[in-house]
Amino acid sequence: MPEIKPMTITEKIFAKHSNKSFVEPGDLIEAKVDIVLANDITGPIAIQEFEKTGCKKVFDKSRVILVPDHFTPNKDIKSAVQAKILRDFTKKEDLDFKFDVGTMGIEHALLPEKGIVTSGDLIIGADSHTCTYGALGAFSTGVGSTDLGCAMASGSTWFKVPGSIKVIFNGKLNKYTTAKDLILYLIGDIGVDGALYKAIEFSGSAISSLSMDGRFTICNMAIEAGAKNGIIEPDDTTIEYLKNRSIREPLYLKSDSSANYERIIEYDASKIEPQVAYPHLPENTHSITEAIKDNIKIDQVVIGSCTNGRLEDMKMAAEILKGKKVHPNVRVIVFPATQDIILKSIELGYYQTLIEANVAISTPTCGPCLGGHCGILAKDEVCISTTNRNFVGRMGDIDSKIYLASPYIAAASAVMGRIAGPWEL
DSSP states (O other), rough: OOOOOOOOOHHHHHHHHTTOOOOOTTTTEEESSSEEEETTHHHHHHHHHHHHHHHHSOOOTEEEEEOOOTTTTOSHHHHHHHHHHHHHHHHHTTSSOOOOOTTTTOOOOOOHTTTHHHOEEEEESSSHHHHHHHTTOEEEEEEHHHHHHHOOOHHHEEEOOOOOEEEESSSOOOOTOOOOHHHHHHHHHHHHTTTEEEEEEEEEEEHHSSHHHHHHHHHHTGGGGGGEEEEEOHHHHHHHHHHHTTTTTTOOOOOOOOOSSEEEEEEEEGGGEOOOTTTTTTEEEEEHHHHHHHHOOSEEEEEEHHHHSSHHHHHHHHHHHHHHHOTTEEEEEEEEESSSHHHHHHTTTHHHHHTTOEEEESSSSOOGEEEEESBBBBBTOEEEESOOOOOOOOOOOOOOOEEEEEEEEEHHHHHTTOOOOOGGG
């Protein structure tokens, strides 16, 4: 019998989708894709490139997903045109999934919620945070609009198989320490290019204890360490989440015990306190203890996005803001990621708590995260946000400042008027 070579979960997914028995880092392969995704910024370019191929139809109308979420509801005529291009193409191709204002959500929360992506999938999206779906045990990564347009026609694309880095978070999380803090801690340690074109495989008891919402958060920000993808082996939590949800049969894969990793990094999660990423990079992390000492006054708080706009995040914010008021010098905007999250937040009383605290709540949109709309910062304004990037000018004026943190820290800061921990309230 031929020798069975060990592989990581990422390598196994590539092998399956390229019809090979074995792949290893550095291999150039052509792989079939399960889902092709674009939004209202990247989609119009991808559609243009698709049309250049001369194909009359997309490769599979159930696997091409267009979600207008970045500038919707449309903020101006240009953004309305972008959304209309997606809408018209969806109608012309008779795509199975039709998302628009009132039915859409932030793409990286919407697709898992609807069961469109599942464990074992290979997913590409013309958005860098497509790596979110690794939380399900899928390979997912961002690509350019040209590559996406070609994949819309062919149903495949090429890859260089990435090497893998295994990141193990041992121990138990402390109160108020979340998945957001784990990923910020890692990025602060290895840097924004510390995992350049690598697969980050998250494991350990602290990861196993995370809810699916927390796992989506941690995989969402793998790209902020330069990674090609982030991934977590499926377990009982994954299986339970996908039960009666996934529209295709999941494939539950695990890394072989003797799989090769370029690097193994271990942390004791019980020693990690809440983190704050200072301007202007996610790697510029500081402990909340340091941030409190620095007495950083804030003007705006944003809670939401594809990173922290899920139900668990709404719960965290409501838990902190219950019976309290936002500081009079601070404005707070909450962006739930999907319509379903809105409904559940209403049912569970989170919305009433937030509104009574003087929080403004938005319809699902990427809006302020990319400096698009619904929360632009003026010169010299300071924001603490649960989003994923704090680059220069990311949320508005180039002289504004963005600090990244979890919903717990963001909500506590909203009350105090400065970056703060919940225990200070």
